[in-house]
Amino acid sequence: MNIGLLGGTGVEGKGLAIRFAAAGIPVLVGSRSDKRALDAARDYSELSRTQLVTGCKNEEMLARCEIVFLTLPFGRAVPAVESSREHFRNGQVFVDVTAPITFREGRPDFVELDAGSSAELLARYMPAGVDLVAAFKTIPAHALADLPTELRCDVFVCGDSNEAKERVMKVAALIPSLRPLDCGPLAMARTLERMTFLAIQLNRRYRRKGARFTIQGI
Amino acid sequence: MNIGLLGGTGVEGKGLAIRFAAAGIPVLVGSRSDKRALDAARDYSELSRTQLVTGCKNEEMLARCEIVFLTLPFGRAVPAVESSREHFRNGQVFVDVTAPITFREGRPDFVELDAGSSAELLARYMPAGVDLVAAFKTIPAHALADLPTELRCDVFVCGDSNEAKERVMKVAALIPSLRPLDCGPLAMARTLERMTFLAIQLNRRYRRKGARFTIQGI
Numbered sequence: 001m002n003i004g005l006l007g008g009t010g011v012e013g014k015g016l017a018i019r020f021a022a023a024g025i026p027v028l029v030g031s032r033s034d035k036r037a038l039d040a041a042r043d044y045s046e047l048s049r050t051q052l053v054t055g056c057k058n059e060e061m062l063a064r065c066e067i068v069f070l071t072l073p074f075g076r077a078v079p080a081v082e083s084s085r086e087h088f089r090n091g092q093v094f095v096d097v098t099a100p101i102t103f104r105e106g107r108p109d110f111v112e113l114d115a116g117s118s119a120e121l122l123a124r125y126m127p128a129g130v131d132l133v134a135a136f137k138t139i140p141a142h143a144l145a146d147l148p149t150e151l152r153c154d155v156f157v158c159g160d161s162n163e164a165k166e167r168v169m170k171v172a173a174l175i176p177s178l179r180p181l182d183c184g185p186l187a188m189a190r191t192l193e194r195m196t197f198l199a200i201q202l203n204r205r206y207r208r209k210g211a212r213f214t215i216q217g218i
Numbered sequence: 219m220n221i222g223l224l225g226g227t228g229v230e231g232k233g234l235a236i237r238f239a240a241a242g243i244p245v246l247v248g249s250r251s252d253k254r255a256l257d258a259a260r261d262y263s264e265l266s267r268t269q270l271v272t273g274c275k276n277e278e279m280l281a282r283c284e285i286v287f288l289t290l291p292f293g294r295a296v297p298a299v300e301s302s303r304e305h306f307r308n309g310q311v312f313v314d315v316t317a318p319i320t321f322r323e324g325r326p327d328f329v330e331l332d333a334g335s336s337a338e339l340l341a342r343y344m345p346a347g348v349d350l351v352a353a354f355k356t357i358p359a360h361a362l363a364d365l366p367t368e369l370r371c372d373v374f375v376c377g378d379s380n381e382a383k384e385r386v387m388k389v390a391a392l393i394p395s396l397r398p399l400d401c402g403p404l405a406m407a408r409t410l411e412r413m414t415f416l417a418i419q420l421n422r423r424y425r426r427k428g429a430r431f432t433i434q435g436i
Contacts, residue, residue: 184419184423198409198410199433203436211433212435214434215429215431215432217371217429
């Protein structure tokens with residue numbers, strides 16, 4: 001099984017690539033540019049001390065991967081999905097990790113969406129036969145991209161297809177000290193995306209970078 | 219200093235009363251009925267193994283307490299505040315622990331409020347000179363009300379008055395294994411109330427009762 005990253009050359013892509021590769025899973029970094037994908041893949045392979053990360057254009061990545069993570073910032077998510085739409089594969093699982101948060105002069109702002117959440121907005125653009133799952137929204141890219149940092153937190157997963165959700169939870173569970181929790185239908189992304197906003201606010205207030213959530217009692 | 223509970227005879231009131239009393243803080247259980255308040259207070263004193271819990275009518279409690287927790291379910295919060303409005307004291311801190319969640323045949327449902335959150339809705343009913351703080355929203359009453367359960371979680375506090383917020387964080391910090399975190403302005407209650415909903419969903423899915431949040435990395 002391959003994990004693909006749509007727009008995987010940023011910090012979120014870096015984090016997921018090195019964590020999955022370090023867990024023994026082959027990762028394909030997709031980008032609009034062949035060269036950027038290859039450069040990033042070489043970097044991530046080195047950081048993960050594996051040879052499991054390769055790079056290619058987004059189209060090729062989409063043709064070759066069973067599970068694809070969208071690793072672009074919120075503002076670029078919809079255009080990226082729209083322009084790649086015809087390359088999606090039937091039966092593919094698409095994982096949205098975005099939160100509708102913008103930054104103005106360094107200050108985060110939560111964007112209220114008519115769709116309810118970034119995940120529900122993206123769901124409108126999914127081709128038939130592709131299931132959308134929301135996950136990894138609350139885990140700071142900064143912590144993910146620093147392999148020596150033990151994550152010791154939960155990864156909250158929601159979606160309307162139980163089968164797709166289970167596939168994502170299964171690969172997430174391969175990352176050490178990360179516990180996947182099934183949070184129910186896709187609309188629960190409304191909660192998860194706000195939790196991302198809270199984590200960012202807490203980081204600012206307490207001058208940290210890696211605030212993330214764990215559930216006690218489960 | 220006294221902590222007061224407006225409508226304190228339910229399970230949320232029980233939890234706060236015994237936790238605060240066990241931490242050495244005098245608690246006044248308020249109720250519309252003298253008798254129910256006295257009965258509950260006797261019960262909570264016993265459970266907390268202290269003599270720190272007493273009971274009285276809501277009006278008297280409001281006259282005597284610096285920090286007042288609203289310990290009624292969401293549906294009864296606004297009417298209770300409206301009917302007690304004239305008894306609030308200048309300089310009092312009012313703590314909202316509610317989340318806009320209703321249950322139909324045991325199934326929880328999140329109520330979308332025009333105000334944005336239950337806390338922001340209640341803020342509209344606060345008399346001048348009374349500061350509203352949101353806290354304890356994500357801690358299950360069930361866990362709170364079982365003194366042998368070590369909480370080992372965070373209590374998320376938000377509000378528009380820093381001074382009021384600090385007073386609430388200071389008393390919350392007296393409860394063992396509970397860490398108060400300043401989450402910013404009152405509007406962050408939008409996040410906290412949804413987190414309560416997530417905790418309830420996780421409890422249902424994983425057949426537990428005490429799901430609660432901890433932040434790693436801070």
